[in-house]
Amino acid sequence: MKEIKPFEWLIHALVIVLGLLLLNYPAFDLTFGVFNSGDGSLLWPSVLGTAFNLILFYGIAFYLIPITLKRGTGIFSIRLIVLFSFVSTVEVLIDSTFYRSSGNSIDSGIWSELVVMVLFTHVLVVIVAFAYRFSKDWFANERTKRKINEHQLRSELDVLKSQINPHFLFNALNNLYSMSLQAGDEKTAEGISVLSEMMRYVFDKTGEDKVALQEEVQYISDYIYLQQLRFNKQVKVQFDHPETVSSFYIAPMLLIPFVENAFKYGVSNHAKTTIDIRIAFEEGHFVFEVKNQKAERTETIPSSGVGLSNVKKRLNLIYNDKHSLSVNESDDLFRVRLVILNSL
Structure with a gap:
């Protein structure tokens, strides 16, 4: 029973109490069996x-099924039949006692009605118990899978970060930056400064769940700047984005792979x-689009991995059913559109 949380116990209790109140409300004049x-x-037969139904x-949901899953299906059917028969027999006998207490006599027809009423109810309880147990286990397994996937993704990012010693990297970049300034090569110095940032x-933010959109936009802008330094006028990049969006946060390094x-x-x-990149908010939804012409290259462009x-x-994992991602490709054009719903 440790598997049921206090909130679930409350729900179970409310359902039971509400069911009994509705079943015994005199104005409804409900007939259940005899x-x-x-x-x-x-009143008392229903209570x-x-x-017995509980x-x-x-007994099925938290004893028979868990034991069967751990030890095998060997005697599950026998245990289920014994439990079902015992509970049903006892309830039929008690119901007959309540019926006699009102001064009624019991003939074969009444016995049949009592047995059918109890068996019908208990069959429904068995079905509900199986459905409840397996749906509960399914949701628990899904939560476990999600946690494992999240851990795996975080581990992958940690591996990427740990491949280079950050202190060595920043010291080296600072030295290169100083040397470039001393040599009068301001363009190279600026590139080194951008790369350093x-x-x-990457080292500071990838461990966080969410970052401000401005930080992700700045990272993309820096990446574009470095690529344009490399390709000079070979590629034209149009990057449209809001100037300030203080209320929106996004998972770090989520957009850069598309760029x-x-x-x-x-x-x-x-x-x-030409490469077109657009960030916008449409009817309260975050929209990110990347569109590029398809081209043939003979050299490889390094990526973040x-x-x-x-x-x-x-x-x-992060946005589940609160996002949509479409990738459209033609002979000469590649387009990605990401929408995160209800962002503002």
């Missing part, structure tokens, strides 16, 4: 009958290409 709520004869329900963001993918497949060695399949897993 008993009637209008004359009050249904004790509920007690013994059957909890990007790496600091990396656009540069990976949308930059040509021979022709100028967080691929699109990993992003899809994170989206399903």
Whole structure:
């Protein structure tokens, strides 16, 4: 019974009490087998009958099924039949006692009606017990799977972070930055400074559940800046985004793989290409779109290592049914549209 939380106990109790009140409300004048709520004869049979139903329900859901799952199905059927027969027999005998206490005699027809009433009720209880137990286990397994997936994704990000010693990296970047300034190469110095900030963001923020949208936008802007330094005028990038959105937070490093993918497949060695990136809020929903022309390349563009399949897993874990992701591809165009519902 430790599997039932206090809130669940409260729900169970409310359902039982409400059911008994409705069943015995005189104005409804309900007839259940040989008993009637209008004359009050249904009260005690329903109360004790509920007690037997609970013994059957909890006995199956929290004793027979768990034991069967642990030890095998060997004698499950025998145990179920014994429990069902015992509870049903005792309840029939008690109901017959209540019926006689009102001055009634019992013939074969009354016995049949009592037995049918009890068996019908208990069969329903057995069905409900199985449905409750297996649905409870299914939801528990889903929660466990989700936690395992979340742990796996966090471990993957931690591995990416641990591949480089952050202190060594930042010291090296600072030295390169100082050397570039001394040599008068301000463009290289600026690139090193931007890269340093990007790496600091990766090490500092990937362990957090959510970050401000402005921080993620800045990271994307820095990434675009470095890529444009590399490709010069070979690629044109249009990045549209809100200037300030203080109330919206997003999972870190969630958007950058889509941008990396656009540069990976949308930059040509021979022709100028265009990449369009848009962040907006439409009717309270967060919208992120990336559109790039498809191009052939002979060299590989390094990425963060967080691929699109990993992003899809994170989206399903973090936003579940509160997001939609569409990927459309034609002969010369690749487009991604991510919508996070009810963002504002």
